[in-house]
Amino acid sequence: MxxxxxxxxxxxxxxxxxxxxxxxxxxxxxxxxxxxxxxxxxxxxxxxxxxxxxxxxxxxxxxxxxxxxxxxxxxRHAQCNDLVHPAPSSAGEPVCLNCRPLMERVYDGINHPDLVPLGIANPCMARPAAKALHRAMKRVMSRAEERSLGYATTLGEATLRRQIAYHYLDTVGAQVEPEHIAITNGGQEALLLSLQAVASAGDVIAVETPTYHGLLELIDALGMLAVEVETCPEEGVTLCELRRTLELYPVKACMFSTTLSNPLGVTMPECDRRKLVAMLEEFDTVLIEDDVYGDLRFDGIRPIPAQFLSKTARIITCGSFSKTAAPGYRIGWLVTDHFMKQITRLKRAYSCSSGLLQQLTLADFLASGNYTRHLKALRPVLKRNAERMSAMVAEHFPAETRTSKPVGGSVLWLELPGNVDTEELFDASISADISIAPGQIFSPSNRYKNFLRLSFGHPWSERTESAIRWLGNRVTEIH
Ligand SMILES: Cc1ncc(COP(=O)(O)O)c(C=O)c1O
The missing domain is CATH 1.10.10.10 (Winged helix-like DNA-binding domain superfamily/Winged helix DNA-binding domain)
Known part of the structure; x- marks a missing residue:
């Protein structure tokens, strides 16, 4: 009542x-x-x-x-294949991670090589750039064999930082000083260094809901608290909710994905990015912008990171080659001019530097134009996979199932009928050699029990189709 x-x-x-x-x-x-x-x-x-x-x-x-x-x-009439986001009854409160054991089981599952990999967001594997990267590495080895075996500098190889700066100029028309870019061990280390540069144990970090589970693990590992901010499937973080959260809690940083968030796949419109930046300045809060999917919109249009919308706001933008080129290379980066000193100290203390051979290889890959060509070829494959997966879900899952409508990236977010528990579905699917990502790991407060993330970032095959059919039949039986 x-x-x-x-x-x-x-x-x-x-x-x-x-x-x-x-x-x-x-x-x-x-x-x-x-x-x-x-x-x-x-x-x-x-x-x-x-x-x-x-x-x-x-x-x-x-x-x-x-x-x-x-x-x-x-x-509104609920429409099939139209994602209805659960309406919150109240704003979130800062919480510790509440699904650690499930998260561990999911990681065990998704890393198993024999499973149909519907649980892991790995877009570039839908069309691997193996040959072009192999040729780039061979060129590097013949040019700089001995040097490529040495240590890189703490903030990374100058040629790669220049290439990343050029990529921003080329795709969003933004000017970045290579000195404001630090190379990291994947996007995950970029997020870690950013968090540690701006917050300490006990601090409150605002996250979208649902949000990337790796981010939640990081917040948990650092002894920080996460507060969930409602996120709309069309426009991203709901700004009036964010304002309310900032008024209620001493939020040290917001960690948001402005483009193709994981798992919702939502991109915040530019006008909202501008409002977001202004709001964070008003509350003197830092934005850690997770932009690892920025290059993967199907239409090839890269939205401008919030980073470039203000000179005064304190923003760190995190990128990665894991989603676009080679997750195993473990090369990511961050862009900031406000926190470079802290980042340099932390990077040196934690990992000294990132792998030089991989950095030189990626610098060559970008400089040769092969990265851009690879993205041009990858995006239509991902788009086709998204369409096939959406069509199969519509055919094999119960009619009440609602799904996101991906415009990029490699994941589909499903809301299943209310009585389906995707943690149980996860256990059953592992026994059937299929990995999935159950909804609960995307929230620190165990929301999304009947939600599921499926990945289409792998070469489409008969095995993929029978896995989706199997899942659809299973959900129909439970339901
Ligand atoms: C939203 C998001 N951010 C960051 C990462 C981490 O990327 P990396 O593999 O480069 O560490 C991932 C990986 O799944 C991700 O989905």
Missing amino acids: LAINKSDTTFLYRQVIDLISENIETGTLGPGDRLPSLRKMSQSAGVSVPTVRQAYIELERQRRIESRPQSGFYV
């Missing part, structure tokens, strides 16, 4: 959202029903018309209701 309570510290518009959501969930308001008019709702709830309007607009953004011109607001 909910009613507006003006002495509650929860924002009034948020209380109106909860009130309407509760009515939808309990069936008092069914699909197609008209909501009370703004004026009527304002009178009955004892709040202002703008407050009700703000709540309705937010519910519309969450795709729970729709406005019809000249008519009012109506409860």
Whole structure:
């Protein structure tokens, strides 16, 4: 039972959202029903018309209701293959990671070489650049055989840092000083160094929900707390929710994926990125921008990282060649001009430097134009895989299943009927030699029990198809 309570510290518009959501969930308001008019709702709830309007607009953004011109607001009909994001009943609170044992089982599963790899986000393996990288490495070895066996400098090989700077110029028209780029051991170390440069144990870090499980593990390993910020499947982090979180908690940093987030696959529009940057400046909070999928939109258009939208905001952007070229090379990078001193100290202390041979190979790969050519060939393969996987899910999973609509990357996010527990499905699928990523590992507070992430980042095969059929049949049986 909910009613507006003006002495509650929860924002009034948020209380109106909860009130309407509760009515939808309990069936008092069914699909197609008209909501009370703004004026009527304002009178009955004892709040202002703008407050009700703000709540309705937010519910519309969450795709729970729709406005019809000249008519009012109506409860949406759930559509097949249309991802309905669970509406939060309240903002998250800072929490410790709550799914560590499951996460460990998932890692055991996804690293097993004999399983159909639907659990691991590995886009470049859909069309590996093996030959071009092999040729690049051979060129490097013949040019600089002895040097390539030595240590790289702490912040990385100058030629690679220049190539990365050039790539930003070429793809988003941004100018970066190579001195503001540090090469890391994959995107994961870039995230680690960034977190350690700006926060300490006990600090609160804001994350999208759902979010990349590796990020949650990192926050946990460093003794920090994660607070989940609602994320809309169309536009990314909900900025009014973020404001509320920043008002409520002493957030040290926000770790958001602005382009092709994992697992939702959402890209934040540029106007929202600008608002995000302004908000973080207002609250004096750091943004750690996870941009490891930036190059992988199917349309080839690379959205501009938030990093380049402000000279004054404190932002660290993390990138990686793991998703686009070779995860085994373990080469990523970060871009920052505010925190380079701390990053240099931490990088030296933790790993001294990153593998020089891999750095020189990637520098050659980029300089030869082969990286760009490889991306041009990879994107359509991923797009085709996404279409095939979406079509098979629509055919073999229960009709109530809803899915994301990937516009890049290599993962599909599924919401299954409410009674399906994807942790159990994970155990069953491992016995059937299939790996999947159960929803719970994408939230520190165990949300997403009936959600599932499937990867299409591998060469499509008969085995892939029979694995999807098997999963669909299994979910149908449980359901
Ligand atoms: C969103 C996101 N960020 C960072 C990483 C880590 O990337 P890397 O393999 O380069 O360490 C991953 C890998 O899955 C990821 O999905």
